[in-house]
Amino acid sequence: MRASLIQIGVDPDESVENRRARVAGLVREQVGADLVVLPELWPVGAFAYESFAAEAESLGGPTAQAMAAAARDAGVWLHAGSIVERGVRGEPTGAAEEGPLYNTSLLFSPDGRLERTYRKIHRFGFDQGEAVLMSAGADPVTAQLPGAVAGLATCYDLRFPELFRLLVDAGAQLLVIPAGWPARRREHWTLLARARAVENQAYVLACGTAGTHAGVEQAGHSIVVDPWGEVLAEAGPGEQVLTVDLDLDRVARTRADFPALRDRVLGLPAPRG
Numbered sequence: 154m155r156a157s158l159i160q161i162g163v164d165p166d167e168s169v170e171n172r173r174a175r176v177a178g179l180v181r182e183q184v185g186a187d188l189v190v191l192p193e194l195w196p197v198g199a200f201a202y203e204s205f206a207a208e209a210e211s212l213g214g215p216t217a218q219a220m221a222a223a224a225r226d227a228g229v230w231l232h233a234g235s236i237v238e239r240g241v242r243g244e245p246t247g248a249a250e251e252g253p254l255y256n257t258s259l260l261f262s263p264d265g266r267l268e269r270t271y272r273k274i275h276r277f278g279f280d281q282g283e284a285v286l287m288s289a290g291a292d293p294v295t296a297q298l299p300g301a302v303a304g305l306a307t308c309y310d311l312r313f314p315e316l317f318r319l320l321v322d323a324g325a326q327l328l329v330i331p332a333g334w335p336a337r338r339r340e341h342w343t344l345l346a347r348a349r350a351v352e353n354q355a356y357v358l359a360c361g362t363a364g365t366h367a368g369v370e371q372a373g374h375s376i377v378v379d380p381w382g383e384v385l386a387e388a389g390p391g392e393q394v395l396t397v398d399l400d401l402d403r404v405a406r407t408r409a410d411f412p413a414l415r416d417r418v419l420g421l422p423a424p425r426g
């Protein structure tokens with residue numbers, strides 16, 4: 154599988170419309186890739202909280218339309234990163250006001266069909282920002298890609314290994330993680346991406362943003378890690394396309410040769426203390 158991660162520069166001097174068109178063009182350039190991955194909330198910026206409501210879209214909105222067309226034109230599977238999704242009015246409480254916001258990832262097939270959506274489960278910000286503006290997703294998601302099952306997660310999810318174990322138990326061999334990770338915690342990003350790969354004996358494709366928005370410098374350094382924890386490719390801090398060929402049989406070989414996943418002991422009782 155050939156995968157291309159497009160580490161998009163998200164800066165306030167570019168309009169959302171311009172960035173959407175520019176990114177669609179970049180996706181169209183990835184002819185020959187099997188899978189293209191974009192970062193978290195690249196239309197608006199993961200930390201541009203004050204713009205979330207104004208830039209919220211439906212699953213048939215302008216970003217989804219542009220990405221569906223780009224996936225079709227390039228003939229690629231496209232994990233289009235995430236958008237601020239405006240959910241349906243009245244969901245989930247039945248209230249009459251506008252629908253809730255979600256941080257929702259979109260996965261398109263090469264014919265431009267929206268195959269999967271994943272609403273980010275772990276919202277970032279503690280008691281502010283995304284954590285209060287967005288509603289949490291509740292459903293882990295996998296998708297069958299050519300030759301491998303992908304497990305979907307988003308940015309802050311990377312810190313929660315139990316989600317990845319669920320994905321692996323559902324068959325995931327490839328963990329796809331769009332992000333908008335800040336530069337000041339770049340060491341965590343790299344460390345956690347490698348940890349998730351090693352402990353799950355899976356490929357990790359983690360695609361972040363570049364640039365600075367809402368005063369938060371982004372880490373860049375998108376990274377592809379193999380099931381042994383080796384870094385196959387890593388971007389620098391700026392906008393960049395990272396293309397890498399994955400040997401998908403390596404997942405099964407790693408799990409057979411070093412069967413740590415098999416040796417899990419499940420259902421342990423609560424610790425005695």
Ligand SMILES: NC(=O)CCC(=O)C(=O)O
Pocket residue numbers: 193199276277307308309310312332333334335338341
């Ligand atoms: N957008 C995010 O989820 C940011 C996560 C982050 O900054 C961190 O986990 O650190």
